[in-house]
Amino acid sequence: MDAFVIEGGRPLRGSVRVNGSKNASLPLMAAALLTDEPVTLHDVPRLSDIGNMVRLLEALGCTVERPENAGRLSLHVTDDTRVEAHYDIVRTMRAGICVLGPLLARRGRARVSMPGGCAIGDRPVDLHLRGLRALGAEIHLEGGYIVATSPANGTERLRGRSVFLGGPNGSTVLGTANVMSAAALAEGVTVIESAACEPEVEDLAGMLNGMGAKITGAGTPRITIEGVERLSSVDHTVMPDRIEAGTYVIASAITNGDIELENYPGQTLLALHDRLEQVGVEVTPDEAGDGWRQRVRISTRRRLEPVHVVTQPHPGFPTDLQAQLMALLCLADGNSMVTEKIFPDRFLHVAELLRMGANLTRTGPSVLVSGVGELVGAPVMASDLRASAGLVLAGLAARGTTIIRRVYHLDRGYERMERTLQELGATIERVDQETLA
Ligand SMILES: CC(=O)N[C@H]1[C@@H](OP(=O)(O)OP(=O)(O)OC[C@H]2O[C@@H](n3ccc(=O)[nH]c3=O)[C@H](O)[C@@H]2O)O[C@H](CO)[C@@H](O)[C@@H]1O
Numbered sequence: 001m002d003a004f005v006i007e008g009g010r011p012l013r014g015s016v017r018v019n020g021s022k023n024a025s026l027p028l029m030a031a032a033l034l035t036d037e038p039v040t041l042h043d044v045p046r047l048s049d050i051g052n053m054v055r056l057l058e059a060l061g062c063t064v065e066r067p068e069n070a071g072r073l074s075l076h077v078t079d080d081t082r083v084e085a086h087y088d089i090v091r092t093m094r095a096g097i098c099v100l101g102p103l104l105a106r107r108g109r110a111r112v113s114m115p116g117g118c119a120i121g122d123r124p125v126d127l128h129l130r131g132l133r134a135l136g137a138e139i140h141l142e143g144g145y146i147v148a149t150s151p152a153n154g155t156e157r158l159r160g161r162s163v164f165l166g167g168p169n170g171s172t173v174l175g176t177a178n179v180m181s182a183a184a185l186a187e188g189v190t191v192i193e194s195a196a197c198e199p200e201v202e203d204l205a206g207m208l209n210g211m212g213a214k215i216t217g218a219g220t221p222r223i224t225i226e227g228v229e230r231l232s233s234v235d236h237t238v239m240p241d242r243i244e245a246g247t248y249v250i251a252s253a254i255t256n257g258d259i260e261l262e263n264y265p266g267q268t269l270l271a272l273h274d275r276l277e278q279v280g281v282e283v284t285p286d287e288a289g290d291g292w293r294q295r296v297r298i299s300t301r302r303r304l305e306p307v308h309v310v311t312q313p314h315p316g317f318p319t320d321l322q323a324q325l326m327a328l329l330c331l332a333d334g335n336s337m338v339t340e341k342i343f344p345d346r347f348l349h350v351a352e353l354l355r356m357g358a359n360l361t362r363t364g365p366s367v368l369v370s371g372v373g374e375l376v377g378a379p380v381m382a383s384d385l386r387a388s389a390g391l392v393l394a395g396l397a398a399r400g401t402t403i404i405r406r407v408y409h410l411d412r413g414y415e416r417m418e419r420t421l422q423e424l425g426a427t428i429e430r431v432d433q434e435t436l437a
């Protein structure tokens with residue numbers, strides 16, 4: 001198992017390109033199950049979650065080709081008789097559930113293990129099941145598996161209907177992806193109300209339309225899908241990773257750095273920009289691009305102001321950047337309040353930041369962040385993907401050495417994070433955890 005050793009205190013300088021999005025790539029890959037023609041994706045990041053999705057699709061009869069060191073991934077269904085997504089693979093990532101809708105729609109049957117993913121609190125799948133049931137699927141749970149069949153014991157197509165996907169904390173991103181993918185091949189028109197508006201849903205709709213689907217309204221709370229009988233080949237470029245991009249913006253700010261990011265999806269990060277502007281960090285386009293792929297420069301005032309932030313569904317502040325922003329606010333001049341409205345227990349980074357000298361007080365879904373003059377390097381433990389990213393950022397700013405154990409969590413979502421940070425001038429090494437005293 002690997003660990004990161006970081007010597008803090010170096011301002012980041014230079015330019016890096018944002019990779020393709022993990023959370024967009026995973027449902028896009030699963031959608032390859034909707035056709036027997038080849039699907040080619042460009043700019044797929046090299047991450048352990050992507051490797052696990054490849055293994056899952058191979059187990060479901062897909063041939064996958066990925067040239068060494070390229071972002072291109074070619075997926076082609078060659079055996080459409082397999083319908084089981086085994087616990088061993090699906091437990092490693094939440095997005096494993098994304099094969100459920102496509103399997104049901106195309107093969108009439110699915111047996112999919114309840115998914116895993118980050119340990120960030122309860123993560124039910126009731127909305128996914130509610131949506132697919134509304135399309136006529138028969139679903140029951142058996143031994144930790146979701147067992148589903150399309151109408152008439154798997155012999156008929158799903159049926160378009162009105163589907164409401166609102167839950168206690170808003171809509172569901174992967175649930176919307178699942179239902180939208182399934183509805184693309186259903187008979188008749190499906191209207192998803194209270195759909196997730198996340199950009200990754202829009203990216204998926206764009207690819208499905210490229211395959212011949214008839215989807216309108218993706219990116220809004222009402223998505224209309226006119227089912228078609230078959231979908232065909234497509235060549236699609238994955239959107240840039242807005243969470244990776246936001247993480248590097250905050251890395252620049254926390255080290256008082258000056259960096260440029262290419263392939264930056266500025267239009268998807270307006271809530272981050274808004275909060276950062278209050279803090280004293282500006283993200284300025286160098287080239288306008290189209291708002292989804294820009295070049296930007298990050299500049300930071302020396303004094304960081306405190307700010308209140310509430311995580312919300314898109315276009316609100318993303319929960320996947322909460323830990324990173326909290327690390328920055330630890331160094332602001334005053335009291336900030338961070339409230340989690342999506343995953344109210346997503347605070348495993350709090351105890352670790354305390355080890356580094358942060359002043360944090362949690363009450364239920366909120367954390368009072370009282371700014372301190374400095375953070376001090378310490379041994380800490382990565383607990384989940386974004387909490388670990390928050391610790392890396394804290395380590396980059398801290399005085400002295402920070403050791404972060406269990407960085408496999410980071411490898412789920414950041415391609416070669418230590419190399420990117422090294423290119424920007426950080427002192428960070430990946431070491432075998434066993435070699436540490
Ligand atoms: C692989 C991927 O894309 N993961 C992202 C996706 O996860 P994921 O799609 O799993 O997250 P959801 O949007 O489904 O979850 C949002 C909220 O809805 C609740 N809920 C969800 C499903 C359900 O059936 N019932 C229910 O109550 C969840 O507990 C949570 O409170 O969106 C999250 C919210 O932006 C991000 O943090 C994750 O990084």
Ligand SMILES: C=C(OP(=O)(O)O)C(=O)O
Pocket residue numbers: 023093094095116117118120320385386413
């Ligand atoms: C929570 C995340 O991923 P997952 O949903 O796969 O656990 C994430 O990307 O921050």
